[in-house]
Amino acid sequence: xxxxxxxxxxxxxxxxxxxxxxxxxxxxxxxxxxxxxxxxxxxxxxxxxxxxxxxxxxxxxxxxxxxxxxxxxxxxxxxxxxxxxxxxxxxxxxxxxxxxxxxxxxxxxxxxxxxxxxxxxxxxxxxxxxxxxxxxxxxxxxxxxxxxxxxxxxxxxxxxxxxxxxxxxxxxxxxxxxxxxxxxxxxxxxxxxxxxxxxxxxxxxxxxxxxxxxxxxxxxxxxxxxxxxxxxxxxxxxxxxxxxxxxxxxxxxxxxxxxxxxxxxxxxxxxxxxxxxxxxxxxxxxxxxxxxxxxxxxxxxxxxxxxxxxxxxxxxxxxxxxxxxxxxxxxxxxxxxxxxxxxxxxxx
Amino acid sequence: xxxxxxxxxxxxxxxxxxxxxxxxxxxxxxxxxxxxxxxxxxxxxxxxxxxxxxxxxxxxxxxxxxxxxxxxxxxxxxxxxxxxxxxxxxxxxxxxxxxxxxxxxxxxxxxxxxxxxxxxxxxxxxxxxxxxxxxxxxxxxxxxxxxxxxxxxxxxxxxxxxxxxxxxxxxxxxxxxxxxxxxxxxxxxxxxxxxxxxxxxxxxxxxxxxxxxxxxxxxxxxxxxxxxxxxxxxxxxxxxxxxxxxxxxxxxxxxxxxxxxxxxxxxxxxxxxxxxxxxxxxxxxxxxxxxxxxxxxxxxxxxxxxxxxxxxxxxxxxxxxxxxxxxxxxxxxxxxxxxxxxxxxxxx
Numbered sequence: 038x039x040x041x042x043x044x045x046x047x048x049x050x051x052x053x054x055x056x057x058x059x060x061x062x063x064x065x066x067x068x069x070x071x072x073x074x075x076x077x078x079x080x081x082x083x084x085x086x087x088x089x090x091x092x093x094x095x096x097x098x099x100x101x102x103x104x105x106x107x108x109x110x111x112x113x114x115x116x117x118x119x120x121x122x123x124x125x126x127x128x129x130x131x132x133x134x135x136x137x138x139x140x141x142x143x144x145x146x147x148x149x150x151x152x153x154x155x156x157x158x159x160x161x162x163x164x165x166x167x168x169x170x171x172x173x174x175x176x177x178x179x180x181x182x183x184x185x186x187x188x189x190x191x192x193x194x195x196x197x198x199x200x201x202x203x204x205x206x207x208x209x210x211x212x213x214x215x216x217x218x219x220x221x222x223x224x225x226x227x228x229x230x231x232x233x234x235x236x237x238x239x240x241x242x243x244x245x246x247x248x249x250x251x252x253x254x255x256x257x258x259x260x261x262x263x264x265x266x267x268x269x270x271x272x273x274x275x276x277x278x279x280x281x282x283x284x285x286x287x288x289x290x291x292x293x294x295x296x297x298x299x300x301x302x303x304x305x306x307x308x309x310x311x312x313x314x315x316x317x318x319x320x321x322x323x324x325x326x327x328x329x330x331x332x333x334x335x336x337x338x339x340x341x342x343x344x345x346x347x348x349x350x351x352x353x354x355x356x357x358x359x360x361x362x363x364x365x366x367x368x369x370x371x372x373x374x375x376x377x378x379x380x381x382x383x384x385x
Numbered sequence: 386x387x388x389x390x391x392x393x394x395x396x397x398x399x400x401x402x403x404x405x406x407x408x409x410x411x412x413x414x415x416x417x418x419x420x421x422x423x424x425x426x427x428x429x430x431x432x433x434x435x436x437x438x439x440x441x442x443x444x445x446x447x448x449x450x451x452x453x454x455x456x457x458x459x460x461x462x463x464x465x466x467x468x469x470x471x472x473x474x475x476x477x478x479x480x481x482x483x484x485x486x487x488x489x490x491x492x493x494x495x496x497x498x499x500x501x502x503x504x505x506x507x508x509x510x511x512x513x514x515x516x517x518x519x520x521x522x523x524x525x526x527x528x529x530x531x532x533x534x535x536x537x538x539x540x541x542x543x544x545x546x547x548x549x550x551x552x553x554x555x556x557x558x559x560x561x562x563x564x565x566x567x568x569x570x571x572x573x574x575x576x577x578x579x580x581x582x583x584x585x586x587x588x589x590x591x592x593x594x595x596x597x598x599x600x601x602x603x604x605x606x607x608x609x610x611x612x613x614x615x616x617x618x619x620x621x622x623x624x625x626x627x628x629x630x631x632x633x634x635x636x637x638x639x640x641x642x643x644x645x646x647x648x649x650x651x652x653x654x655x656x657x658x659x660x661x662x663x664x665x666x667x668x669x670x671x672x673x674x675x676x677x678x679x680x681x682x683x684x685x686x687x688x689x690x691x692x693x694x695x696x697x698x699x700x701x702x703x704x705x706x707x708x709x710x711x712x713x714x715x716x717x718x719x720x721x722x723x724x725x726x727x728x729x730x731x732x733x
Contacts, residue, residue: 164612168591192612193592212610215566215586215597238563239589243516244541249563251606258601258608262560264512264540 038328038358038372045334045366046149052082053155055139056106059084062136063339065361067143068173069282069348070182070204076148076350077204078359079158079173079184080367083339085136094118096126096133098168099161106161109133137161137169140186142204148350148357149369159207165190165197174347176223176283178232183256185213185221185234196221196236198256213259214238220248220279223256224291224316232256233316235265235280235293246277248295250317263317266309268297273326274307276300282349282358284311287374290320294358294377296345297326304343305329306360308377321381328358328370338363386676386706386720393682393714394497394707400430401503403487404454407432410484411687413709415491416521417630417696418530418552424496424698425552426707427506427521427532428715431687433484442466444474444481446516447509454509457481485509485517488534490552496698496705497717507555513538513545522695524571524631526580531604533561533569533582544569544584546604561607562586568596568627571604572639572664580604581664583613583628583641594625596643598665611665614657616645621674622655624648630697630706632659635722638668642706642725644693645674652691653677654708656725669729676706676718686711 049061063083070077086095086108096109111118111126111133119127126133139160143151161169168189176183184199184207193216201207214221217239224233231252236259239246247267251259268275274297282294291311298304305326312318330342346360354374362368397409411431418425434443434456444457459466459474459481467475474481487508491499509517516537524531532547532555541564549555562569568585579600584607587594595615599607616623622645630642639659646652653674660666678690694708702722710716 189591191591192595192615193586193588194590195610211608213608214563215584215599215610216588216592217586217590218563236563238541238565240541240564241587241589242542242565243537243539244564247540251563253606253608254602255606258599258603258606260559260561260601260606262543262563267540 038370038376040332041149041369041371043149044332044368045362046369047078047080047143047151047153047367049365052080052141052153054084055082055157055160056084058087060087063138063365064141064367065364066172066345066347067359067361067367068140068175068184068186069350069359070175070177071350072144072182072204075144075146077175078143078145078151078367079175079204080141080143080153081138081171081173081361082141082157083136083138083364094120094126094135096135097137098134099137099166101164101167104162106137134168138171140170140173158204159199163209165192165195165212167191170197172219172347174222174283176225178223178225178256183223185223187219188212193217194219194239210257213257220281220296222280222283222293224284225286228314228316230254234259235284237279246279248278248280265317266319266322272324273297273299273305273329276302281306281346284316285349285351285356286313289378291316292374292377294327294346294349294356302342303330304345306344306346306358308380310378310381319384321383323380324382325380327372327377327380328360330363332362334366334368335362338365340364344368386718386724388680389497389717389719391497392680392716393710394717395426395428395491395499395501395715397713400428400489400501402432403430403505403508404432406435408435411486411713412489412715413712414520414693414695415707415709415715416488416523416532416534417698417707418523418525419698420492420530420552423492423494425523426491426493426499426715427523427552428489428491428501429486429519429521429709430489430505431484431486431712442468442474442483444483445485446482447485447514449512449515452510454485482516486519488518488521506552507547511557513540513543513560515539518545520567520695522570522631524573526571526573526604531571533571535567536560541565542567542587558605561605568629568644570628570631570641572632573634576662576664578602582607583632585627594627596626596628613665614667614670620672621645621647621653621677624650629654629694632664633697633699633704634661635726637726639664640722640725642675642694642697642704650690651678652693654692654694654706656728658726658729667732669731671728672730673728675720675725675728676708678711680710680716682714682716683710686713688712692716
C-alpha cells in the first residue's frame with residue numbers, strides 16, 4: 038500500500054465552517070464515487086462550537102421543532118459536570134455531545150486535489166439525526182447514487198438511505214436498519230434477484246460488533262440476515278470489525294475492504310473475498326492488514342491510531358483508497374489489486 | 386379485566402419434558418391463533434437439565450455441528466464460578482445459560498382446557514438459536530400462519546420468521562430483524578401496499594428499549610423504520626416497553642396490547658391505538674395498565690411480578706387474553722373491547 042506523499046489530501050483547515058460560531062475539527066470517512074469523470078468525496082465534516090473562553094461549554098444538537106441546529110450551555114465550573122472526555126459533557130442525568138457531523142461535497146479531476154463546497158450537502162434534519170450524520174457510503178445503481186449513512190440520536194444509531202442523481206439534490210428515503218447498526222455497504226448490483234448489503238449491528242447482552250449481510254428487493258426493506266464474519270482472536274482484527282468500502286466485483290469474488298480494530302482500538306484496513314453468487318459465503322480473508330496507522334497523521338489526531346475507509350475506486354487493477362486518518366483528516370493510498378489479493382488466505 | 390378462576394390454565398407439571406434428563410421449569414408467553422375452530426397456543430416451554438445432586442451444574446445449548454442439544458458441565462465447587470443467579474453459570478470468560486426454550490403446541494375447544502403435544506413443534510436448530518427460541522407471535526395472512534419469534538445465540542438476539550399451514554409442518558424462513566430485536570408483531574393485513582410490524586430494538590450507547598414500526602413488501606425484508614413510542618416517565622410503563630399481541634383492527638384504529646415494565650421490572654399490559662391507514666401514528670394510549678401482577682401466580686415464580694402476553698383473540702367484542710405469568714405458567718383473562726378502550730387517553 039503506497040501512501041500519497043502529500044497526505045493528508047484534505048484537512049480541517051481546508052473546510053469552511055457551516056456557521057461563523059463553529060470550527061471544523063475533523064474531515065474524514067468520506068463516501069467516494071465517480072461522477073462526470075470526476076472523483077467525488079462526500080466528506081464527513083465534524084464541527085463544534087468555537088470555545089469563547091467564557092467559562093461556558095456548549096453541546097450541539099438538531100432541534101426537530103425549531104428545524105435548526107441549537108446549542109445547550111453548561112457552566113464549566115459546575116462540579117456535577119464531567120469534561121474529562123472532550124467528546125462529551127457528562128451530567129448526572131445524561132451525556133451531551135460536543136460536536137456534530139454533516140456531509141460536504143468535494144470533487145477532483147485527478148483524485149488528489151479537491152475543490153470543497155462552501156456549504157453542507159446534507160446535515161441533521163430529523164429526529165433520527167439530532168446528533169448528526171456520519172460515515173456515508175455511495176453505491177451507484179442504475180445511474181442513481183444511493184448513500185447509506187449513520188444517523189445518531191436519542192433513539193439510537195440507525196442506518197438511513199438517501200439518493201442523488203447529481204450530487205446537488207439529495208432525497209432522504211428513510212431508516213433502513215433499526216438501532217443499533219452502522220457500516221452499511223450496499224452491493225452495486227443485484228445478485229440472484231436481490232440487492233445485498235453488509236451491515237454491522239451492535240448488540241447489548243449477547244453478540245459482538247461483527248459483520249452481517251442482508252438482502253433486499255427494493256433497497257428500502259432488508260431481511261434474511263446472515264452472520265458473515267467476526268473478530269478473530271490473536272489477529273489484527275481481534276476487537277471489532279465492520280465493512281468499509283462498497284464491495285468490488287473481481288474475477289475471484291466480491292472484494293470487500295473492511296476495517297478491524299484491536300481490543301486496544303487500533304483501527305486497520307483489511308480485505309475479505311466473498312462468493313460472487315452467494316455473497317454470504319466468505320472465501321478468503323486478510324491475515325495481515327493492508328493498511329495500519331503508521332504515519333504521524335494516522336497516529337495522532339482527534340482519535341489517534343485510526344485508518345478508516347468508506348470508499349475506494351478500482352481503476353485498471355489499481356485500488357485507490359480514500360480513508361480518514363485519526364478521525365481528523367482525509368488521506369489517500371493505493372495498491373494493486375494483486376497486492377491486496379496476496380494478503381488473503383482461504384477460510385475453511 | 387376478569388381473570389379465569391382456575392388460572393393458571395397450563396403449568397410446567399402439565400408439560401412432558403422433551404428429554405428424560407430435562408425438567409420443564411416454565412410454560413409461558415404463547416403465540417395464539419384460531420385454527421379449525423380450535424384455539425391454538427404455541428407455548429414457550431423452558432427446560433433445564435434435572436439437578437442430579439452430583440456436584441455438577443449443567444449449561445445447555447444447541448450444537449450446530451452435531452445437530453442436537455448438548456450439555457456443558459461445570460464443577461459447582463469451582464470458586465471461579467458464580468451460581469448466585471439461577472439463570473446463569475457465570476465464569477470469568479463467559480456466562481452460560483442454565484435453561485433453553487422450545488415451542489410446543491396446545492389446542493382447545495373452549496379456549497380454557499388444552500391438550501398439550503408430547504413433543505416440541507419447533508426447537509433450536511441453527512446457529513441463531515443455540516440458546517433457544519422464545520416468545521412466538523402468530524399472524525394469519527392468506528390462510529398461512531406466520532410465526533415471528535426471538536432466537537438467542539452468541540451472535541445476538543434476532544427475530545426470525547417461520548410459517549405453517551397446519552401447525553404440523555413448520556418452515557423456517559430466516560432472520561428478519563438483526564440483533565438485537567424482540568417483540569415483533571406482524572399486522573394481519575397490508576396497509577397501503579405494505580405489511581407492517583411492531584418491533585423492539587435494543588441499543589447499546591444511545592436509545593432505550595422502545596417500540597418501533599417497520600414495513601415490508603414480502604414479510605421477509607423490512608425497512609422504513611420509524612420510532613413509534615417510548616417509556617413514559619411517572620407512568621406504569623416508565624422502564625421499558627414492547628409490543629405484545631398481534632394488532633387488532635377496530636373501528637377506532639389498530640388496537641395493540643403491549644407490555645410495559647417499571648424501572649423495578651414489574652411487567653404489566655396496556656393498550657395503544659394506532660391509525661388504521663398510518664399505523665406509525667399513535668392515537669391514544671392507556672394511562673393505567675389493563676392487567677398488572679396481582680395474583681399469587683403472577684407475583685411469584687421464575688421471574689415474579691410479570692404478566693406478559695404474546696397473543697389475544699377478539700370474539701364478539703370480547704378480548705380474550707392469553708398471558709404468561711411470572712415466566713412460569715400460562716393464564717387467561719378477558720375484558721370487553723369497551724373496557725380496554727376506556728383506559729385510553731388521546732396522545733397529542
